[in-house]
Amino acid sequence: MAVEHDLSPDGNSLTIRVKGRFDFGKHQAFRECYEREPVPSKGVVVDLKDATYLDSSALGMLLLLRDHAGGDDAYIRVINASSDVRKILAISNFDKLFEIT
Template sequence: MTITSQPSADGRELTIAISGRFDFNAHQAFRDAYQRQDVTPERYVVDLQGATYLDSSALGMLLLLRDHAGGDEADVRLLNCNADVRKILSVSNFEQLFVIA
């Protein structure tokens, strides 16, 4: 499991890339990826292209990110989901809370 974060040049967007298993073991690294930034972005992008697995604790971490970003007013996008990850997000009704592409 690897989690990296990269703010955009203007600081308005933060991209968090996840590869490998996205589960409870990623909890601290995922929180650090968005909390330990010098900028306060307007939009968060979670790139799940390399994610091979997602469990209920990962869903909880995404909800914590959404709360951190502003709750109902948050702009959090989940991008590059493979079929298995997309199915988990769909069953959990996350398309009502996040932009999923």
């Protein structure tokens, strides 16, 4: 599957991994990853290590995740983004909304 998720054994954090193109085609699978579980107390990690592309619909999906997880109070980290994906996130000012490492 192109979008996978794991809840930590203690249930306190959720990791979502996106593989391939992160675009509208992944919308349903991405949303199901975080809607099936209660919002974890230590937040959500979105791992983009294997993401090859990110478009505006992916940015929208990240915003929907943020809203679901508590909006301004949400703790969401985006990790392992390629330099191209980091540029897109920076241009979109997502570094102000998410921790990007």
